Amino acid sequence: MSEPILSVSGVTKRFGGLVALRDLSFDIQRDEAVGLMGPNGAGKTTLLNVIAGEYKPDSGAIRFNGNFITSLPPHKICHLGIARTYQIPQPFVNLTALQNVVVAARFGRGLGKAPAEKEASEVLDMIGLSEKKDALAKDLSTITLKLLELARVLASKPELVLLDEVAAGLTEAEIPKLLDTLRKVRSMGITVLLIEHVISVMMQAVDRIVVINEGMKIAEGAPKEIMEDKKVIEAYFG
Amino acid sequence: MDVDRNMKVPINQLRLMLPVVLVAVLAIFPIIGTPRVWLLYLFLFFVYLTMANMWNLLAGYSGLTFLGPAALIGLAGYTLVIVTWNDLPFYLGIIGGGIVAAAFAALIAVPTFRMRGIYFAIGTLVVPEALRYVFYLWKPVGGEMQGGGAGYMIKGIGELSLTEFYWLALAIGIVSIFLMRIILRSKLGLGLAAIRDSDRAAASSGVDVFRLKLYAFVIAAFVTGAAGAIFYIYQGYIAPASAFNIRWLMTCLLATVIGGIRTEEGPIVGTIIVVFLHFLLARYGALSLLIQGVILVVIMLLIPEGIVGFVRKTRAYRSLAALAAGR
Numbered sequence A: 001m002s003e004p005i006l007s008v009s010g011v012t013k014r015f016g017g018l019v020a021l022r023d024l025s026f027d028i029q030r031d032e033a034v035g036l037m038g039p040n041g042a043g044k045t046t047l048l049n050v051i052a053g054e055y056k057p058d059s060g061a062i063r064f065n066g067n068f069i070t071s072l073p074p075h076k077i078c079h080l081g082i083a084r085t086y087q088i089p090q091p092f093v094n095l096t097a098l099q100n101v102v103v104a105a106r107f108g109r110g111l112g113k114a115p116a117e118k119e120a121s122e123v124l125d126m127i128g129l130s131e132k133k134d135a136l137a138k139d140l141s142t143i144t145l146k147l148l149e150l151a152r153v154l155a156s157k158p159e160l161v162l163l164d165e166v167a168a169g170l171t172e173a174e175i176p177k178l179l180d181t182l183r184k185v186r187s188m189g190i191t192v193l194l195i196e197h198v199i200s201v202m203m204q205a206v207d208r209i210v211v212i213n214e215g216m217k218i219a220e221g222a223p224k225e226i227m228e229d230k231k232v233i234e235a236y237f238g
Numbered sequence B: 001m002d003v004d005r006n007m008k009v010p011i012n013q014l015r016l017m018l019p020v021v022l023v024a025v026l027a028i029f030p031i032i033g034t035p036r037v038w039l040l041y042l043f044l045f046f047v048y049l050t051m052a053n054m055w056n057l058l059a060g061y062s063g064l065t066f067l068g069p070a071a072l073i074g075l076a077g078y079t080l081v082i083v084t085w086n087d088l089p090f091y092l093g094i095i096g097g098g099i100v101a102a103a104f105a106a107l108i109a110v111p112t113f114r115m116r117g118i119y120f121a122i123g124t125l126v127v128p129e130a131l132r133y134v135f136y137l138w139k140p141v142g143g144e145m146q147g148g149g150a151g152y153m154i155k156g157i158g159e160l161s162l163t164e165f166y167w168l169a170l171a172i173g174i175v176s177i178f179l180m181r182i183i184l185r186s187k188l189g190l191g192l193a194a195i196r197d198s199d200r201a202a203a204s205s206g207v208d209v210f211r212l213k214l215y216a217f218v219i220a221a222f223v224t225g226a227a228g229a230i231f232y233i234y235q236g237y238i239a240p241a242s243a244f245n246i247r248w249l250m251t252c253l254l255a256t257v258i259g260g261i262r263t264e265e266g267p268i269v270g271t272i273i274v275v276f277l278h279f280l281l282a283r284y285g286a287l288s289l290l291i292q293g294v295i296l297v298v299i300m301l302l303i304p305e306g307i308v309g310f311v312r313k314t315r316a317y318r319s320l321a322a323l324a325a326g327r
């Protein structure tokens, strides 16, 4: 196998006495879509925060395209090509939907004003938010904000996206549209790390699943295998 | 179609012409025999407007609730003292005041930017207090102790008249308005707006949060400092108790919040009211601060978005704006 795009090795993260991530290791290959599963409080979001540079791990290292990024600040990690969404959307509430996306196009990707606006419009189009583009983010529904997170992430032209529960809150009818968008994202050559509780989305969108519980990896494999794995079933229902 | 055009052109021309005419009229005020008191209040208006604009840039647009403008203004005033006591021209005092204030801002940025929200506010509130003690004890250019601590006359400005003070203030007031326009429409302005709404999302979208905040802080400090130096040229005297006084913060806060924080016109409207209040409350001394505080609280309760923010929400304004846009 070629060099992984992302390599997490031996990462431990503590919050006071609580160990949120415990000696966690796994790789993501280029162009792969990997799912990250685990019960509530398993440490999934924490892992995303560590990869994106918001938290420094207590030990362990993260490599992106072979380079150590463990000690870099979030904006530098974005410039290198990793973009993330937030489980609880973090929109720029006083900016329009378009401007929200323009921020990423200008600062993440380094585009000038006009090209950034064009790029942002195109991304909103792709996500299906073009009608909302002039609305202030504070006037948008939570669902729309989730999609706006996705648009913002794509506008920075990342190589790897970290998606934290983008499907949560979507209705049954909206799921196919999201899956379609995820397919488009992958066809753009973007590698995906997806946190998801909606099993159907997980099964259809990813090639491989990593399951963590209490900060430890308990299983890793193809979606089908994972769904039959004893440890996983136990972690969720036991 | 035709009706549209006829409506649109004059309004747009008016938009361009109005500021030019206004500035020209304001500029000739001192030479057409306008009463001194008027000039004085206009002078204060422009100085306070400049400071309020810069405070709005920080608190309204950059998420930096900076409670220590007095530190910048006081330091700039003392820089003016040092410059003029060394027989250098006063305008170097204005520029020097700006530079010292900007350098000081850059210095305190490192520790204070680590603090967020309320902690940044509190952290910066104590800065002028600390400086006041410094100037109680330290006399930058020697001489006799006057007043409490380092009280000084500003030297070498004897030949300057109110007309010249006034023009200086007018100039910096206009510069501050244009600066706001330019910054808010620039990449810096967009980044600052993003930081204000969510510094986490801004950073993860590629915004270098520390650097952008630093830019805003240093720019605002320079302009605030320069305005402070211009104020002390007019005042002719500086003492630690008044230079590092909370009154400066009150002025910036009142003007911005009453007028409408996070709006470009807010500080203009707010400063008019603040100067009018100063005029009305001039003879009440310490009580004046209390009355201003009460007014601030009342405004925050009734119209938290300020006068400009409130007017913008009304239907009359919206239809007028639509008309101006030619829709």
Ligand SMILES: Nc1ncnc2c1ncn2[C@@H]1O[C@H](COP(=O)(O)OP(=O)(O)OP(=O)(O)O)[C@@H](O)[C@H]1O
Residues within 6 Å of the ligand: A015, A018, A020, A038, A039, A040, A041, A042, A043, A044, A045, A046, A047, A087
């Ligand atoms: N900033 C923090 N300070 C202290 N504890 C934290 C912090 N962030 C997360 N934790 C704790 O770390 C553990 C893992 O939280 P995390 O948010 O990573 O879980 P998760 O797998 O994303 O859960 P969910 O499915 O509910 O989103 C939890 O016990 C949580 O309370």
Ligand SMILES: [Mg+2]
Residues within 6 Å of the ligand: A044, A045, A046, A087, A164
């Ligand atoms: Mg989570």
